[in-house]
Amino acid sequence: MTTTDWPAALSEARLHVVSGKGGTGKTTVAAALALALASGGRRTLLVEVEGRQGIAQLFDTPPLPYEERKIAVAPGGGEVRALAVDAEAALLEYFELFYRLGMAGRTLRRMGAIEFATTLAPGLRDVLLTGKVKECVTRKDRDGRPVYDAVVLDAPPTGRVVNFLDVTAAMADLAKSGPIHTQAKGVVQLLHSPLTAVHLVTLLEDLPVTETLETVDELVAAGMRPGAVIANQVRPQWLPDRSVAAAAGGRVDAERVRAGLASAGLDLPADVVDGLVAETVEHAQRVHAESAALARLDTEPTRPLPRLELPRLIEGVDLGALYELAEELTEQGVSVNAVPVA
Amino acid sequence: MSPTKVAPRLDVDELLDDPETKVIVCCGSGGVGKTTTSAALAVRAAERGRRAVVLTIDPAKRLAQALGLEQLDNAPGKVEAAGGDLHAMMLDMRRTFDEMVQAHAEPDRAEKILSNPFYQTISSSFSGTQEYMAMEKLGQLAATGEWDLIVVDTPPSRSALDFLDAPQRMSTFLDGRMIRLLTAPARAGGRGLLKIVGAGFSLFAKAVSTIIGGQLLADASAFVQAFDTMFGGFRERANATYQLLRSPGTAFVVVAAPEPDALREAAYFVDRLSEEEMPLAGLVLNRTHPALAPLSAAKARDAADGLRGAPLAAAVLRLHADRVDLAEREERLLARFTSAHPTVAVTEVPVVAEVADLDGLREIGERLATDRAATLTPERKLRSAR
Numbered sequence: 001m002t003t004t005d006w007p008a009a010l011s012e013a014r015l016h017v018v019s020g021k022g023g024t025g026k027t028t029v030a031a032a033l034a035l036a037l038a039s040g041g042r043r044t045l046l047v048e049v050e051g052r053q054g055i056a057q058l059f060d061t062p063p064l065p066y067e068e069r070k071i072a073v074a075p076g077g078g079e080v081r082a083l084a085v086d087a088e089a090a091l092l093e094y095f096e097l098f099y100r101l102g103m104a105g106r107t108l109r110r111m112g113a114i115e116f117a118t119t120l121a122p123g124l125r126d127v128l129l130t131g132k133v134k135e136c137v138t139r140k141d142r143d144g145r146p147v148y149d150a151v152v153l154d155a156p157p158t159g160r161v162v163n164f165l166d167v168t169a170a171m172a173d174l175a176k177s178g179p180i181h182t183q184a185k186g187v188v189q190l191l192h193s194p195l196t197a198v199h200l201v202t203l204l205e206d207l208p209v210t211e212t213l214e215t216v217d218e219l220v221a222a223g224m225r226p227g228a229v230i231a232n233q234v235r236p237q238w239l240p241d242r243s244v245a246a247a248a249g250g251r252v253d254a255e256r257v258r259a260g261l262a263s264a265g266l267d268l269p270a271d272v273v274d275g276l277v278a279e280t281v282e283h284a285q286r287v288h289a290e291s292a293a294l295a296r297l298d299t300e301p302t303r304p305l306p307r308l309e310l311p312r313l314i315e316g317v318d319l320g321a322l323y324e325l326a327e328e329l330t331e332q333g334v335s336v337n338a339v340p341v342a
Numbered sequence: 343m344s345p346t347k348v349a350p351r352l353d354v355d356e357l358l359d360d361p362e363t364k365v366i367v368c369c370g371s372g373g374v375g376k377t378t379t380s381a382a383l384a385v386r387a388a389e390r391g392r393r394a395v396v397l398t399i400d401p402a403k404r405l406a407q408a409l410g411l412e413q414l415d416n417a418p419g420k421v422e423a424a425g426g427d428l429h430a431m432m433l434d435m436r437r438t439f440d441e442m443v444q445a446h447a448e449p450d451r452a453e454k455i456l457s458n459p460f461y462q463t464i465s466s467s468f469s470g471t472q473e474y475m476a477m478e479k480l481g482q483l484a485a486t487g488e489w490d491l492i493v494v495d496t497p498p499s500r501s502a503l504d505f506l507d508a509p510q511r512m513s514t515f516l517d518g519r520m521i522r523l524l525t526a527p528a529r530a531g532g533r534g535l536l537k538i539v540g541a542g543f544s545l546f547a548k549a550v551s552t553i554i555g556g557q558l559l560a561d562a563s564a565f566v567q568a569f570d571t572m573f574g575g576f577r578e579r580a581n582a583t584y585q586l587l588r589s590p591g592t593a594f595v596v597v598a599a600p601e602p603d604a605l606r607e608a609a610y611f612v613d614r615l616s617e618e619e620m621p622l623a624g625l626v627l628n629r630t631h632p633a634l635a636p637l638s639a640a641k642a643r644d645a646a647d648g649l650r651g652a653p654l655a656a657a658v659l660r661l662h663a664d665r666v667d668l669a670e671r672e673e674r675l676l677a678r679f680t681s682a683h684p685t686v687a688v689t690e691v692p693v694v695a696e697v698a699d700l701d702g703l704r705e706i707g708e709r710l711a712t713d714r715a716a717t718l719t720p721e722r723k724l725r726s727a728r
Binding site for chain 1: 402635651667668
């Protein structure tokens, strides 16, 4: 595998935003990243913002409340906490803090008024969600040490992520002063600083790679920093390189396959060998498409992007598998530097 | 192992050929191949003699080209290369909304709505507008009576349920009650629940306007007022479309990839359809990887381990073993779905490389309609299980 690995600059980042096209496994990768960054005694926070309880499903725990909870112990004694941010709860939190709504707050929520307010200004939702994330990144304990070494955000998919992160644009919807405005300014600063990296998860297929490359351009245009491209569900290549092109074009020497199998004591009828050959052609086509996708990731961006690779796990992703994936990331250099006390 | 339930088979050709099938709605979570499935169903229906139209939402470039959809014109265009009478279109959300406003309001009022800044927001970025407009367009296509069969793709979203929920959310939003409360809580309130939280609400309205700014609130209020008069017709229309979805002429096809998340979403959706008494045709399990040769993974790996000097045969055995593992996992996932939903008919569509033209869509159509269970003889199945 020719991975570019994890450059030192990414270890300076404290907010790791993870996005990707739907179906590429971004939640899984975000979770594995949070585990990897926590290994060796660090503490990380894994945040989701889309109300889908993807983290709880992945870690097989009951639905997460709007509250930071420990969900896993990392290799080498670190810990991962998780938080499901909910825009309505975040808005109520503000109202409590600045306007003392008291009991009325809950009733308003039941009536749908809170949802209405967050719907009225679509930008408000994003400002509230990113605002909460920023608060987690910058929160310090009594000794002035950041509570989290790193925060990993399972962000909306590539189609929406730049809009979501581009709080500057969202602020146009909001009043030009007041507590939320102040908070939003802080978010803009954090997201455009070297403390933030936006990683993109992709499969080695044409469409997700196209979306990844488009998103990289959008991020750069919005003044944000693309982090690593994480190629997920990479499958092994069994055919020798020299055979791939021919096999992908349907040229597999069935007689040679049959003879080879016979030498291993497998005397298979012709239709079974045909089935194996058909599988081989499909395998070669996939390998061929994957190398084309990798080549696009290598050549199309104007600046080279660090790339990590994660294998496809045939048995699917359970808690054990998450640790496996985290270890893969650690081996490819994923880490976070200790944060100096401010 | 416990005996696994076998799902009834979704007979796609029977569904497409039935003159009673007027509308097919393809649903499923994002990234499972809904758009391609919709297009393949429409191509097949047309080539089997039905006058068909497919409404796609945001198709990938090559798929759009395959259907001759290089330009957005928000009306069906004939797909000349198809063997039958096939039309295709791509939803233009903004234009559908504009046209709906123009159709329902007096010209000067329509002008007022269209130029309101808040309308610009809601018609382009409100989550739910796309679903609402897809329904509106479906209603329009159905009303023309021009088509034997309308195949509808649904907007990409995390959850298949969004398609059913979004229009409701949108009507609640446009209903105007909340906005009146926010802009003039004193006048609108005064009864029931509101009385109790009246004071809280004034405070809330003040807080909201502090946060989102008075201008936006004023725009929103002007918009809802202008919208209010046409809203009766608007909501009636949404209800009519909703009834169309519940009628026996409609068939929902749920598309899922053989992955736990996609199947979980499919299960939620199936339950929801039955709650709403909406007609489900079945599940398309898309992009499966069935083993094409009856040889167990363990046997293949053993043989590969023992091979010397036959790299091609060894590679073939190892890639076959991986494929069998994957196929078995996919079968287990499907079996789990089927044991919870034993009556849902299923068809499996083995994966094809990217669909770039009509032939690609025909191939998918062929796979949709093929009874995979019949293509493997019982003897082969037995051998592959060993």
